Amino acid sequence: MPEVPTIELNNGIAMPQVGFGVFQVPEADTAQVVATALDAGYRSIDTAAIYGNEAGVGAALKASGIPRDELFITTKVWNSDQGYDTTLHAFEASLARLGLDQLDLYLIHWPTPKHAKYLDTWRALEKIYADGRVRAIGVSNFLPSHLRAIADLGGTIPAVNQIEVHPACQQREAQEANASLGVVTEAWSPLAQAGVLTDPAVTSIAGTYGRTAAQVVLRWHLQRGRVAIPKSVTPSRIRENLDLFDFELTADQLNAIDALECDGRMGPHPDFFN
Numbered sequence: 001m002p003e004v005p006t007i008e009l010n011n012g013i014a015m016p017q018v019g020f021g022v023f024q025v026p027e028a029d030t031a032q033v034v035a036t037a038l039d040a041g042y043r044s045i046d047t048a049a050i051y052g053n054e055a056g057v058g059a060a061l062k063a064s065g066i067p068r069d070e071l072f073i074t075t076k077v078w079n080s081d082q083g084y085d086t087t088l089h090a091f092e093a094s095l096a097r098l099g100l101d102q103l104d105l106y107l108i109h110w111p112t113p114k115h116a117k118y119l120d121t122w123r124a125l126e127k128i129y130a131d132g133r134v135r136a137i138g139v140s141n142f143l144p145s146h147l148r149a150i151a152d153l154g155g156t157i158p159a160v161n162q163i164e165v166h167p168a169c170q171q172r173e174a175q176e177a178n179a180s181l182g183v184v185t186e187a188w189s190p191l192a193q194a195g196v197l198t199d200p201a202v203t204s205i206a207g208t209y210g211r212t213a214a215q216v217v218l219r220w221h222l223q224r225g226r227v228a229i230p231k232s233v234t235p236s237r238i239r240e241n242l243d244l245f246d247f248e249l250t251a252d253q254l255n256a257i258d259a260l261e262c263d264g265r266m267g268p269h270p271d272f273f274n
């Protein structure tokens with residue numbers, strides 16, 4: 001079983017550096033897919049209320065018999081639930097679907113700045129955190145301006161900002177803002193939904209080590225200090241994506257992957273997604 005390294009969050013909590021994402025995993029398949037991931041050694045699972053598969057994640061956790069303190073479970077409040085009271089309710093509903101008493105990480109899924117509710121939503125997350133219902137709170141898809149608005153409240157600084165990061169879209173300004181505030185960057189779509197896996201710069205490095213392109217890209221995330229949450233429903237890929245801890249990219253190879261940045265954002269722009 002691979003030993004997955006952890007990153008210390010700004011409140012001292014240890015978060016596995018590789019987790020398992022379940023966006024677009026159908027609810028009916030989720031328990032089986034997550035069970036495969038847990039068998040492979042993943043202990044961190046990333047879901048969201050909007051994914052519609054929290055109950056499947058919860059069923060897999062329960063069936064696994066893995067002690068609760070060995071797991072790191074993340075979910076997110078969806079845009080339509082933003083606001084103080086609505087977020088408190090959404091949190092309880094997610095926890096019930098997951099079958100948990102306490103969550104490890106709760107995130108605001110998108111800033112949705114047009115609705116101007118993310119500061120109230122953040123206050124609700126602070127309340128949930130203060131009540132001990134979650135071990136860490138954070139945000140997702142927050143640009144530096146949104147993150148600074150939260151910091152300006154003078155309360156809890158988010159532990160994590162989960163943003164789109166892969167070789168074609170590195171959001172360096174957002175990563176730098178995260179780092180300057182002590183916020184861990186967690187990369188979503190870390191493999192660019194497989195779009196980066198045929199890039200010759202990546203496949204040539206993979207050939208050097210006899211590894212796969214996915215493993216090289218995931219090593220790049222790890223060595224650049226990010227958390228990554230690849231998704232797969234394919235058992236061999238689920239295992240492959242965690243088989244990362246016995247080789248290391250050189251500085252030149254990391255730089256060659258950095259050079260693939262091409263403004264290739266795949267998801268919506270956070271300023272305009274509501």
Ligand SMILES: NC(=O)C1=CN([C@@H]2O[C@H](COP(=O)(O)OP(=O)(O)OC[C@H]3O[C@@H](n4cnc5c(N)ncnc54)[C@H](OP(=O)(O)O)[C@@H]3O)[C@@H](O)[C@H]2O)C=CC1
Nearest residue numbers: 021022023188189190191192193194214230231232233234
């Ligand atoms: N906060 C946010 O707004 C967002 C968060 N996320 C999170 O990030 C997670 C990962 O992002 P996601 O968009 O799923 O994209 P990924 O970059 O993880 O890519 C997933 C795709 O790559 C394929 N794949 C996975 N591993 C391999 C491999 N080793 N070799 C070849 N192909 C592979 C999968 O195929 P297959 O499944 O068929 O094996 C799937 O099609 C999500 O599940 C979710 O948890 C994602 C988007 C937005």
Ligand SMILES: O=C(O)C(=O)[C@@H](O)[C@H](O)C(=O)CO
Nearest residue numbers: 023024048050109110267268
């Ligand atoms: O996967 C997520 O976490 C997302 O927020 C997005 O993919 C979102 O759900 C979406 O579908 C945007 O078009």
